[in-house]
Amino acid sequence: MKNEIKAAVVQHGCQGDYQKNLEQSIDGINKATERGANLVLLPELHTLPYFCICEDGRYFDLAEPIPGTTTEALAILARDRQTVIVASVFEKRARGIYHNTAVVLDRDGSIAGTYRKMHIPDDPGYYEKYYFTPGDQGFVPVSTSIGRLGVLVCWDQWFPEAARLMALAGAEVLLFSSAIGWEPGDNKQEKARQLDAWITIQKAHAIANHLPVLVSNRIGHETDPAGNTDGTDFWGSSFIAGPQGELLATAGTDKAAVINADLDIEKTETLRRSWPYFRDRRIDHYHGLLERFLDTTSPPD
């Protein structure tokens, strides 16, 4: 069992109704496990609208503790369906301290571990720095009955450092739950470049580390209650890639979907023998990676 992961990714839209959102996730998990999945990844903040679209103090009331309502509902499902579930939760950790946290529920319904989002974005439509305290657990895979999961969340996907650190710490799979989309006003070419960049860089994490990658996203338009932006068209396109970045399963840009793929974890060993990047990393010359910037010249005009 250990060396065969039957992976699935659930993609759906999320609007204002918590219960409806959760039911979509549950339906997706049921569908995934009917197809044999023992690992299911849900979209980022899957029970909630993407409230970070604007800054409004009332949204802090949406947060919940871990364990809490959502993880308890999913724990029952994990045990019933004998599947590991990776679920993103708006975590209330303490008074006034909130995180964007991925919870890993093991097949016995226990919480195997959590990952608190380390890289926090902030730009128009994604005001996450307002809501989320940056994670303080570092990049540590979660050990489960089916393997060690390198769980990461959305913005992390743009940082090769995050994937590498998970791989160095023994991750056997990389997982990215996302809530990312287009600005409606961008032109077709720009939208295509952004989506392609998002797929490419996550395939590259598979390639650089010889690990399979699961990527989830939400779909549909969500409006900006503050009216500062035209809202976001979440671009779906969830996928599962093998350890050479090869696409094993893909979802479309605008429909709810459940995608499944069997992962051969032994392939990581075979590939690392043929393409031994870990043998050859120049750790004696990587200290600059711990710096903000190294350039000593004056900034360009």
Added chain:
Amino acid sequence: MKNEIKAAVVQHGCQGDYQKNLEQSIDGINKATERGANLVLLPELHTLPYFCICEDGRYFDLAEPIPGTTTEALAILARDRQTVIVASVFEKRARGIYHNTAVVLDRDGSIAGTYRKMHIPDDPGYYEKYYFTPGDQGFVPVSTSIGRLGVLVCWDQWFPEAARLMALAGAEVLLFSSAIGWEPGDNKQEKARQLDAWITIQKAHAIANHLPVLVSNRIGHETDPAGNTDGTDFWGSSFIAGPQGELLATAGTDKAAVINADLDIEKTETLRRSWPYFRDRRIDHYHGLLERFLDTTSPPD
């Protein structure tokens, strides 16, 4: 001029005849500059057969000092054609000390700088650890009259650390000269996965750092004089990508080619404002990148 780089990549095959190989490079540079190029990237070890295909002490005689025959020929061309040339040379640095070195010739014919390959591969058909002392200059861009060039060589392309360090040190363009190909015996699917992985990870360096990327490769079959392998089918596929990883120019897998693309260096600034990865890197939690491996569990069976 500073903010417009007219880039070109030369792709050709290389066999046993130094002069013929060099002439192909010169022809390519002439063609590139006739189209307006002010930056030309040549394939790795462009004047030589890929001698690392086997281990044979006689091949050390192919090495040359820098400056030397090859750089002097190219320096004249750089000045005549008013172009920066990035040329890979088998460098004899001192008695018994050899490097795989990329030389940057500026438009006045001077040597603007060098990059000594940092990550050295070693696997059947690519016995580079036998020939090349690992680079000791680190990841430092070469300043030229057209901008700061993040020059890297082949195996470096699989290491996100290398591209990131060049970007942190102020590189404005990333350049990878390569000599990489298929084992003739691999099946079509495996060949496709390898080529796609190679393109994908280098596009991802563009995306992660918001820098344009130039990639060169050689073409054609080269035999293994030692007979240990069936030789290598170099897969060409040189390309130029913009700072979102978008392909601007591509070459085929089996024909000599010169590809050109204009690079808008200002786009890096625009993209980094919209997608501020450098603002958000978690350098407080990246120390693990300086380690070989972090896993504390016992190795899997």
